[in-house]
Amino acid sequence: xxxxxxxxxxxxxxxxxxxxxxxxxxxxxxxxxxxxxxxxxxxxxxxxxxxxxxxxxxxxxxxxxxxxxxxxxxxxxxxxxxxxxxxxxxxxxxxxxxxxxxxxxxxxxxxxxxxxxxxxxxxxxxxxxxxxxxxxxxxxxxxxxxxxxxxxxxxxxxxxxxxxxxxxxxxxxxxxxxxxxxxxxxxxxxxxxxxxxxxxxxxxxxxxxxxxxxxxxxxxxxx
Amino acid sequence: xxxxxxxxxxxxxxxxxxxxxxxxxxxxxxxxxxxxxxxxxxxxxxxxxxxxxxxxxxxxxxxxxxxxxxxxxxxxxxxxxxxxxxxxxxxxxxxxxxxxxxxxxxxxxxxxxxxxxxxxxxxxxxxxxxxxxxxxxxxxxxxxxxxxxxxxxxxxxxxxxxxxxxxxxxxxxxxxxxxxxxxxxxxxxxxxxxxxxxxxxxxxxxxxxxxxxxxxxxxxxxxxxxxxxxxxxxxxxxxxxxxxxxxxxxxxxxxxxxxxxxxxxxxxxxxxxxxxxxxxxxxxxxxxxxxxxxxxxxxxxxxxxxxxxxxxxxxxxxxxxxxxxxxxxxxxxxxxxxxxxxxxxxxxxxxxxxxxxxxxxxxxxxxxxxxxxxxxxxxxxxxxxxxxxxxxxxxxxxxxxxxxxxxxxxxxxxxxxxxxxxxxxxxxxxxxxxxxxxxxxxxxxxxxxxxxxxxxxxxxxxxxxxxxxxxxxxxxxxxxxxxxxxxxxxxxxxxxxxxxxxxxxxxxxxxxxxxxxx
Numbered sequence: 001x002x003x004x005x006x007x008x009x010x011x012x013x014x015x016x017x018x019x020x021x022x023x024x025x026x027x028x029x030x031x032x033x034x035x036x037x038x039x040x041x042x043x044x045x046x047x048x049x050x051x052x053x054x055x056x057x058x059x060x061x062x063x064x065x066x067x068x069x070x071x072x073x074x075x076x077x078x079x080x081x082x083x084x085x086x087x088x089x090x091x092x093x094x095x096x097x098x099x100x101x102x103x104x105x106x107x108x109x110x111x112x113x114x115x116x117x118x119x120x121x122x123x124x125x126x127x128x129x130x131x132x133x134x135x136x137x138x139x140x141x142x143x144x145x146x147x148x149x150x151x152x153x154x155x156x157x158x159x160x161x162x163x164x165x166x167x168x169x170x171x172x173x174x175x176x177x178x179x180x181x182x183x184x185x186x187x188x189x190x191x192x193x194x195x196x197x198x199x200x201x202x203x204x205x206x207x208x209x210x211x212x213x214x215x216x217x218x219x220x221x222x223x
Numbered sequence: 224x225x226x227x228x229x230x231x232x233x234x235x236x237x238x239x240x241x242x243x244x245x246x247x248x249x250x251x252x253x254x255x256x257x258x259x260x261x262x263x264x265x266x267x268x269x270x271x272x273x274x275x276x277x278x279x280x281x282x283x284x285x286x287x288x289x290x291x292x293x294x295x296x297x298x299x300x301x302x303x304x305x306x307x308x309x310x311x312x313x314x315x316x317x318x319x320x321x322x323x324x325x326x327x328x329x330x331x332x333x334x335x336x337x338x339x340x341x342x343x344x345x346x347x348x349x350x351x352x353x354x355x356x357x358x359x360x361x362x363x364x365x366x367x368x369x370x371x372x373x374x375x376x377x378x379x380x381x382x383x384x385x386x387x388x389x390x391x392x393x394x395x396x397x398x399x400x401x402x403x404x405x406x407x408x409x410x411x412x413x414x415x416x417x418x419x420x421x422x423x424x425x426x427x428x429x430x431x432x433x434x435x436x437x438x439x440x441x442x443x444x445x446x447x448x449x450x451x452x453x454x455x456x457x458x459x460x461x462x463x464x465x466x467x468x469x470x471x472x473x474x475x476x477x478x479x480x481x482x483x484x485x486x487x488x489x490x491x492x493x494x495x496x497x498x499x500x501x502x503x504x505x506x507x508x509x510x511x512x513x514x515x516x517x518x519x520x521x522x523x524x525x526x527x528x529x530x531x532x533x534x535x536x537x538x539x540x541x542x543x544x545x546x547x548x549x550x551x552x553x554x555x556x557x558x559x560x561x562x563x564x565x566x567x568x569x570x571x572x573x574x575x576x577x578x579x580x581x582x583x584x585x586x587x588x589x590x591x592x593x594x595x596x597x598x599x600x601x602x603x604x605x606x607x608x609x610x611x612x613x614x615x616x617x618x619x620x621x622x623x624x625x626x627x628x629x630x631x632x633x634x635x636x637x638x639x640x641x642x643x644x645x646x647x648x649x650x651x652x653x654x655x656x657x658x659x660x661x662x663x664x665x666x667x668x669x670x671x672x673x674x675x676x677x678x679x680x681x682x683x684x685x686x687x688x689x690x691x692x693x694x695x696x697x698x699x700x701x702x703x704x705x706x707x708x709x710x711x712x713x714x715x716x717x718x719x720x721x722x723x724x725x726x727x728x729x730x731x732x733x734x735x736x737x738x739x740x741x
Contacts, residue, residue, distance in 0.1 A: 042399075070415065070418065070419055070422070073415060074419075077408070077411045077412060078412075081408035084404035088401055088403075164407060164408075165304065165307070168408070169304060172300035172304065175300075176296060176300075
């Protein structure tokens with residue numbers, strides 16, 4: 001199935017039906033387009049994995065000590081995993097035919113990326129509710145946004161299927177940085193939650209990733 | 224003109240053909256060329272530089288310290304990414320919609336999958352070993368004493384292969400766009416879980432592949448005695464078993480090959496699981512000893528023989544001899560302990576030589592901690608065995624900090640050993656800079672006062688009233704002890720020495736009262 005034929009029912013509705021039914025037809029077509037887009041990106045599976053991440057975070061926070069290296073590293077690992085999964089959903093199974101025919105594609109990409117990132121934040125915030133999360137919700141938002149931005153950027157460069165390399169590679173650099181107390185804001189997970197420089201860096205990376213993945217999408221260089 | 228009548232073109236000179244490789248080698252060559260790993264090499268190089276090379280270079284050039292980093296730091300960064308990349312390689316046939324087509328070829332599918340795994344692993348091993356080689360060459364160039372430790376490298380190489388095998392199997396058996404990130408993510412979580420189990424003192428968690436000789440400090444093993452291979456052998460069994468079980472599991476589905484092939488795959492899986500289980504069970508029997516982690520079933524008595532070396536000695540009243548790897552510390556140790564040794568030189572029972580050792584005693588603490596003993600006087604003639612692994616490594620920290628640390632910790636400790644204070648003085652409450660066991664009773668008052676007086680006289684610690692730092696309650700008569708200590712500290716050094724020469728035996732036997740201290 002492709003998204004190319006998605007507009008047909010709407011066109012038929014426009015020709016046959018009077019004006020009051022026209023908007024309903026557009027809405028239905030739009031919803032169908034969004035549903036097909038989400039299905040082609042395996043968004044439902046992504047949401048399931050995000051829910052699993054939230055459960056993993058809650059379980060970890062229950063057992064982890066309230067401070068120390070593990071209290072920082074394990075939640076961070078789960079956040080990076082969630083971002084990696086979001087990045088993977090940017091990959092298209094159709095490639096160029098979809099680019100050529102889908103004029104709504106940038107909007108769909110933007111909405112899907114923002115929705116999944118929001119869902120990830122909501123799931124992880126819910127998973128950490130009433131538990132002690134090192135750095136709190138603010139650090140969760142910053143770190144998750146940065147990881148997700150990296151996943152989008154990697155997806156745009158290497159392809160959606162390899163988008164996980166960015167956040168997980170960055171995580172591998174970050175883990176020793178946590179113990180080594182590095183101070184650069186570009187390693188935002190190692191900075192305190194109220195560090196403005198770290199928040200700006202993570203925000204910039206998220207904005208850049210979102211912009212690139214919206215405009216260009218995730219190209220599949222490696223198949 | 225038809226093609227039948229066309230002149231026959233002269234035959235082109237035969238091109239020299241490439242050397243015909245056997246089938247498996249040709250397949251491996253193809254897989255090596257068409258692998259994702261070459262594209263990941265720059266990322267792995269950057270990771271190695273940030274995670275391993277930089278921290279290793281920040282440490283002094285000691286083989287044991289840097290080898291430990293090679294095993295722990297590098298693999299924490301590499302293993303999850305390799306598992307993800309291998310999962311990507313394993314799901315290739317599904318991703319390209321070729322699973323059925325490949326299943327019909329003459330080559331058994333299991334063999335093809337093994338070739339793809341081998342190619343991924345070859346690239347990963349090449350990246351890992353190249354990084355290790357660079358680090359070891361630089362370490363050798365910096366003049367590290369002894370030779371490189373290869374067991375941590377072997378464990379690392381096995382973990383690389385096992386990560387690739389686990390990831391590849393996950394990718395082949397559960398192909399999906401989410402398999403690669405989830406494989407990498409699960410590997411991260413598994414490593415974190417292992418570290419957490421190790422910290423919770425779960426005995427079997429010693430098998431954790433990033434575990435290098437438990438909680439021993441990096442410089443407490445592998446210099447004075449050979450590196451104990453017990454734990455690495457168990458880890459190798461575990462990792463090789465995991466890899467074999469995962470790869471054997473690939474050959475179990477009906478599409479993997481014929482009956483015999485699947486039987487062989489089942490045997491490999493069973494053998495792998497048995498090896499991994501044996502490794503875990505062996506790790507469960509591990510115990511902490513003075514020179515590393517010992518697993519009785521794997522321990523070789525030859526490892527218990529000390530590594531021979533020619534010590535480097537300083538010129539103090541009592542000669543201080545260090546292991547040559549610590550040559551750079553000799554000046555600091557001499558400056559720190561020289562005054563203490565001058566005070567006790569020649570006293571009956573005082574040491575005639577100070578010899579550096581790795582550790583004197585060790586026992587496990589909660590949360591994967593370790594408690595190392597302090598200096599010990601032993602033997603005839605008495606020798607002071609001085610461990611320096613708690614202090615600093617040559618080139619680590621400033622000279623003044625090292626000297627101060629030694630003066631405060633070991634200087635006071637040596638004095639208390641000389642006057643015969645009981646037990647391991649050094650744990651428990653701190654008295655005038657000397658740490659004293661809580662079990663000290665009134666009969667030790669004179670010894671405590673003499674040591675405190677010497678500490679004050681030699682300025683080994685911040686001056687303060689005797690037992691001022693004991694948190695709860697002051698023992699009766701403490702102000703008499705304080706007065707005696709202050710009197711003794713006020714004596715000239717020669718007078719203190721002369722008094723100790725005469726009364727040390729009685730002081731040790733507890734026959735000196737506070738009033739007898741001059």
